[in-house]
Amino acid sequence: MDIRPILFTLRKHKLTCCLLVLQIAFTCAIVCNTIFLIGQRLDRIHIPSGIAERELVYVELSNIGGRTDGMARAAQDMAALRQIPGVTVVTLPNEMPFDNGSNNMDVRTDPNQRVATLDATQYFGENLVKTFGVQLVEGRDLLPEEYVDLTDVFTMLANKQYDKLPHSTLITRDMAERLWPGQDPLGKQFYVGPGMPFTVVGVMANLIRPGRDRMSNGAGYSSVWPVRLTLEQGDGYILRCAPEDRDRVLKAALEKLRANDPNRIVTAKGTMEEHRHEFFQNDRAMAGILVGVCIALLVVTALGIVGLASFWVAQRNRSIGVRRALGATRGNILRYFQTENFLLTSMGIGLGMVLAYGINLFLIVHYELPRMPALYFPVGALILWTIGQVAVLGPALRAAAVPPVVATRSV
Amino acid sequence: MFAYYLDLALRSLKRNKVLTALMVLALALGIGASMTTLTLLRLLSGNPLPEKSSQLFYVQLDPYPKDHPFSRSDKLPWLLTYVDAMNLLHAHRAPRQAAVAMSRMKLTPTTTQKRPFFSDGVMTTADFFGMFEAPFQYGGGWSAADDETRAKVVVIAEALNNRLFGGANSVGRMLRINDQDFRIIGVLRHWSPQPHFYSLYLGGRNYGDGDAVFVPLTSARAAALDPINEFSYGDGNREVLETAPVIWLGFWAQLPDKSAASAYASFLTAYAQQQVELGRFQRPRSSLSTLMHWLDSQHVVPDNVRMQTGLAFSFLLICIVNTVGLLLAKCLRRSKEIGVRRALGASRPAIFAQFMVEAGLIGIAGGAFGLLFAEFGLWCIRRQPAEYASLAHLNLSMFACTFAVALIASLIAGILPAWRACVITPAPQLKSA
Numbered sequence: 001m002d003i004r005p006i007l008f009t010l011r012k013h014k015l016t017c018c019l020l021v022l023q024i025a026f027t028c029a030i031v032c033n034t035i036f037l038i039g040q041r042l043d044r045i046h047i048p049s050g051i052a053e054r055e056l057v058y059v060e061l062s063n064i065g066g067r068t069d070g071m072a073r074a075a076q077d078m079a080a081l082r083q084i085p086g087v088t089v090v091t092l093p094n095e096m097p098f099d100n101g102s103n104n105m106d107v108r109t110d111p112n113q114r115v116a117t118l119d120a121t122q123y124f125g126e127n128l129v130k131t132f133g134v135q136l137v138e139g140r141d142l143l144p145e146e147y148v149d150l151t152d153v154f155t156m157l158a159n160k161q162y163d164k165l166p167h168s169t170l171i172t173r174d175m176a177e178r179l180w181p182g183q184d185p186l187g188k189q190f191y192v193g194p195g196m197p198f199t200v201v202g203v204m205a206n207l208i209r210p211g212r213d214r215m216s217n218g219a220g221y222s223s224v225w226p227v228r229l230t231l232e233q234g235d236g237y238i239l240r241c242a243p244e245d246r247d248r249v250l251k252a253a254l255e256k257l258r259a260n261d262p263n264r265i266v267t268a269k270g271t272m273e274e275h276r277h278e279f280f281q282n283d284r285a286m287a288g289i290l291v292g293v294c295i296a297l298l299v300v301t302a303l304g305i306v307g308l309a310s311f312w313v314a315q316r317n318r319s320i321g322v323r324r325a326l327g328a329t330r331g332n333i334l335r336y337f338q339t340e341n342f343l344l345t346s347m348g349i350g351l352g353m354v355l356a357y358g359i360n361l362f363l364i365v366h367y368e369l370p371r372m373p374a375l376y377f378p379v380g381a382l383i384l385w386t387i388g389q390v391a392v393l394g395p396a397l398r399a400a401a402v403p404p405v406v407a408t409r410s411v
Numbered sequence: 412m413f414a415y416y417l418d419l420a421l422r423s424l425k426r427n428k429v430l431t432a433l434m435v436l437a438l439a440l441g442i443g444a445s446m447t448t449l450t451l452l453r454l455l456s457g458n459p460l461p462e463k464s465s466q467l468f469y470v471q472l473d474p475y476p477k478d479h480p481f482s483r484s485d486k487l488p489w490l491l492t493y494v495d496a497m498n499l500l501h502a503h504r505a506p507r508q509a510a511v512a513m514s515r516m517k518l519t520p521t522t523t524q525k526r527p528f529f530s531d532g533v534m535t536t537a538d539f540f541g542m543f544e545a546p547f548q549y550g551g552g553w554s555a556a557d558d559e560t561r562a563k564v565v566v567i568a569e570a571l572n573n574r575l576f577g578g579a580n581s582v583g584r585m586l587r588i589n590d591q592d593f594r595i596i597g598v599l600r601h602w603s604p605q606p607h608f609y610s611l612y613l614g615g616r617n618y619g620d621g622d623a624v625f626v627p628l629t630s631a632r633a634a635a636l637d638p639i640n641e642f643s644y645g646d647g648n649r650e651v652l653e654t655a656p657v658i659w660l661g662f663w664a665q666l667p668d669k670s671a672a673s674a675y676a677s678f679l680t681a682y683a684q685q686q687v688e689l690g691r692f693q694r695p696r697s698s699l700s701t702l703m704h705w706l707d708s709q710h711v712v713p714d715n716v717r718m719q720t721g722l723a724f725s726f727l728l729i730c731i732v733n734t735v736g737l738l739l740a741k742c743l744r745r746s747k748e749i750g751v752r753r754a755l756g757a758s759r760p761a762i763f764a765q766f767m768v769e770a771g772l773i774g775i776a777g778g779a780f781g782l783l784f785a786e787f788g789l790w791c792i793r794r795q796p797a798e799y800a801s802l803a804h805l806n807l808s809m810f811a812c813t814f815a816v817a818l819i820a821s822l823i824a825g826i827l828p829a830w831r832a833c834v835i836t837p838a839p840q841l842k843s844a
Binding site: 015016019020022023026027030034037062114154158263265267281282285286289290293296297299300301303304306307308310311312314315367 | 430433434436437440441444478515517526527528529650714715718719722723725726728729730732733735736737739740741743744795796797827831
């Protein structure tokens with residue numbers, strides 16, 4: 001179709017056209033960025049954790065009043081919990097995936113390195129790998145004889161007896177790849193704190209780290225250490241069982257723990273799935289708001305296009321009649337308005353892309369967001385082209401329905 | 412004249428009902444979204460103590476080693492060590508000072524057979540209540556002497572008093588905290604400044620309900636209460652928080668005027684310098700910021716909320732552009748009518764005024780509907796899982812603000828079409844008719 005007559009007509013409505021193009025450009029820019037933000041949230045919500053989420057339940061307890069037999073009491077609790085039918089393994093970790101707080105360390109590959117290579121989380125707790133269901137891809141799990149009590153670790157640190165500390169640790173593949181790219185991490189050493197060396201004895205496929213603010217540093221930078229905890233030092237008991245047994249196991253666990261010591265308070269309990277759901281609640285709400293704004297924006301822009309197109313059709317009623325009288329088909333008229341809209345939308349999209357890039361730069365500076373992948377630009381363009389064509393269809397059909405006889409009427 | 416324009420505008424709007432509805436709806440959506448987010452933003456970035464905030468100062472020092480990763484950020488540590496907090500407190504260089512930490516406290520009701528429960532507690536020093544103007548319903552706070560003697564006393568909030576004692580005067584009654592008995596010496600009236608400025612970085616909430624229990628810092632530590640947040644920066648024994656290389660206390664000073672503030676600031680500088688000489692600090696850095704400056708610099712307002720506000724205002728901008736386009740199209744269609752009015756003697760300003768009145772009318776209608784949308788938006792926010800959710804209500808000033816924003820937005824949208832209308836030359840318009 002020849003677009004020259006369309007351009008010629010548009011030139012007569014410069015101001016209105018500019019406004020429409022501007023509106024489409026703003027909409028395009030904001031929709032691109034909003035979709036990008038929604039994508040970011042969804043990525044975060046669906047992040048893989050590397051643990052058997054559907055098979056875990058947890059009970060967090062508080063047990064106050066400095067008792068000295070913490071280790072024995074924790075062992076007694078865990079023995080009781082293991083006896084619950086359906087429970088395969090139990091752990092008492094210092095932190096859980098999808099907690100907000102976290103325990104972290106700076107890791108160096110050379111003791112004299114000034115800036116640490118990365119920071120990673122430290123998971124402690126007996127049977128942690130088995131309970132979480134973390135997959136070991138290389139090496140071995142931590143051995144029972146390697147475990148020491150956290151209280152003893154504190155004493156060793158305070159007395160600077162670094163050689164007495166346990167030396168084995170497990171790290172994730174992500175962390176290994178960052179520390180020693182392309183090399184076999186097994187048997188390699190890394191350094192923590194005042195140059196204390198630790199040896200990697202096993203590599204885990206993936207294990208997510210807790211702490212919302214830490215996730216951006218590398219969500220998979222986690223390590224597991226052979227350290228035993230008391231209930232006061234730990235986060236709570238985690239039990240692994242079949243997914244269908246979770247409710248029953250949780251109830252039984254609460255009873256057992258209450259029977260062991262009725263003076264404790266259960267501060268939190270539930271399944272790991274619920275814990276994950278809660279952790280991402282804010283992201284989900286924000287994604288919802290963003291989707292809402294996106295839709296509202298597109299609706300407003302579509303309504304604007306409908307309004308303007310209707311006006312143009314009404315204004316050009318007579319010339320449409322003339323064209324029809326001179327032999328233009330209904331299809332010709334319909335396509336005329338559709339092409340006109342396509343041209344305007346394309347101009348808007350062109351300008352919108354530049355704006356979208358600008359907004360993205362602004363967000364990078366002020367909200368520490370990553371750069372928007374190029375994929376989002378064509379997505380935004382496609383959405384606006386579609387919206388434009390859908391919005392103009394009604395007025396264009398009305399234009400096509402103008403009978404040729406209009407040309408002969410005086411206004 | 413105004414009445415006549417109003418009449419003309421109403422007629423014009425009625426002539427094209429669908430278009431008018433479109434314009435009003437688009438504007439209302441934009442206004443609704445912006446007012447919802449603006450209300451939230453204002454609420455969250457509000458002044459927790461409007462009368463006193465200029466007199467309240469937050470103190471920061473730098474005990475961190477030079478090569479600590481945090482030090483590379485060039486920021487000052489957020490909290491103080493116990494040693495520094497106590498040194499400042501005992502120097503008595505400000506009329507009122509307080510060290511604050513938050514703790515999760517296990518409370519056991521002594522009156523009833525209820526099970527123990529956890530509550531947010533504040534560990535602080537004697538001046539806290541006077542400095543932050545916490546109002547007392549019964550009794551009062553404790554004295555500096557109580558701090559020194561580790562007196563087992565406690566101040567509780569109204570909500571907790573209602574829960575445990577049915578709202579009666581409970582001064583003199585006992586409360587078990589972490590299995591130790593504390594004597595209640597005061598009951599606060601409802602008090603929850605927003606944002607919760609004093610619990611920043613201490614592990615408490617930034618917004619929402621007030622805290623339930625206030626215990627002297629030294630007595631709380633004697634009862635083995637631990638702070639929620641502690642940041643350690645060096646090696647050494649971390650078991651005893653009082654001497655450990657750990658920061659865990661917020662520190663506030665009330666300084667009545669500028670000269671007092673600058674005197675305190677130079678005292679801090681001298682203190683930091685002295686600590687460097689003693690070998691405790693490596694860098695003589697210190698900072699004294701007013702309450703509002705402290706809140707601003709720490710970005711208390713969640714990023715999400717600021718982003719939503721930006722988004723809502725871009726949305727309003729698009730709605731305005733949309734209205735300009737539609738008004739313009741409409742006014743160009745009325746060229747003939749304008750030509751006739753001009754030929755009959757209407758001046759350009761008169762035509763301009765007529766179209767601005769029309770735009771203003773759309774703005775007022777948009778504002779009214781926008782208010783409905785804003786109420787709906789705030790209702791949605793109240794259902795969100797955020798700690799500030801329950802605060803989201805429209806107040807009177809925001810109510811008026813909604814109409815002002817709507818009117819201004821519509822008038823801005825009206826300028827271009829009105830100007831186009833008034834520069835139309837009457838002769839050609841009349842000829843073709």
